[in-house]
Amino acid sequence: MPQLSVVVPVFNERDNVKPLIDEITQALRGKADFEIVYVDDASKDDTLSVLQALKAQVPELRVLRHLSQSGQSTAIRTGVKAARGTWIATLDGDGQNDPADIPKMMAQRDAGSPDVKLYAGWRVNRQDTGSKRWASRFANAIRSRMLRDATPDTGCGIKLFEREAFLDLPYFNHMHRYLPALMQRAGWKTVSVPVNHRARGAGVSKYTNLNRALVGVADLRGVAWLIRRAKRTGVEEIG
Template structure:
């Protein structure tokens, strides 16, 4: 893997984004060619000002701003569309993902089946409140039973995936929580890699258990419908008369 684009969706993360970007620089500079794309989803604090100041000292950093709030999935998709590299790593802007784990995802992909287009992190020791861990446990259990995506943790923000394969997926709000099932629906393979998880430095989570549950049921049923109605064609080119 010769280069990476690091995509970070941010909303009201003024206290977390600068330390996170500096950690990425620490772990990647001199190891792999990369660019960092921070997508500000119309933050209400001074996240944008922090990013502007940070861009002056970090040449790898690029900043994109949504003119209206569109949500995390839209911010991720915006960043991927502007990515310069064929492989993309996503990280949550709250700093709970450890950039050091990027190397583990790269190594796993290098040793995997060529059809693997998504390597997702698996938070084996979550540092969230008990109620949030409980809700995620049951959400993951129900999702796996319904979608059969063989993924223990789809909510982990750190992921490595192929840019072209991602952009070929159907887009909808909250799609980032269903990437393994969507990639598998498209005919690709996925895998999970244990990663670390850290407490928030500052700020508050943007989601509540009730809010996730209300949209999660609808999204889960929608993704299940997509999978049931999908067929992946196997294509062979015959009689083209061209010399390759």
């Protein structure tokens, strides 16, 4: 069984698939037993065909396909549920996350406390447009004030977390943007890790500042409600 499953959700990313898989294998071969789980979210280009062709060249690669487009959070959860590793690393499929950061995050996990279940990437030098950076700073400031999750960047696609802890979280669309707050709600600690960030390799972003803002308001209120309503207790077995 692999120690690590790298989960990558994709939608219309045919030109970014091979370069990113090459980088993942280069970063992890010889350092960890791993698998790569790509989840194609019903792409309308030939992303799936590219992935199928690569399976013959990359023994670590597994490919899942959604029969209907369901969004990034659902694709991530699909990949995590199918994963065989006890720990999960996620990457955005556009190539902006650097797979070379995964071994660094694993080393930090190995040296860290066992009650830290999430290591979240922190893009300290973002390679996005000015408007996107501004919108992200604004959204992060509002989120931090409402949720008090002590996380400077929840939108970064590269994360390392324990599979079991993730699957115990409440599931909803766009939940991937609130993993630090949700993990803390469950009683676990989280750590932000500075990571590399790059310009998109090919294709176009699937999000705009407007659609992020529209769904973000409702999501923030929902996550804040979940945090207020959370109950935790220790458990002991008798007998």
